[in-house]
Amino acid sequence: MANPRGQQRDKPFRDALRMEIAAAGDDHKALRKVARALLTKAAAGDVHAIREIGDRMDGRVPQAVTGDAGGDPITVRTIVTGVRREGDK
Secondary structure, three states: OOOOOOOOOOOHHHHHHHHHHHHHOOOOHHHHHHHHHHHHHHHOOOHHHHHHHHHHHHOOOOOOOEOOOOOOEOOOOOOOOOOOOOOOO
């Protein structure tokens, strides 16, 4: 079933992180420590850390939506319907 109210599904890890960040108030030393650790790992050549930084800074690379294995990408078409007034072209 679709998400009727457009709310995000439960994400307990995200919620826990947000609570800890809110509890830190204006003192973001712990968050900066985590960011520094990630940068240190990336500088040492950790591919996962490098990918994480890239995803956070530039956004994830879009993936093509394909049909069967090796098939062409799926074509998405938009169908617009409406009512025309008499005399409209």
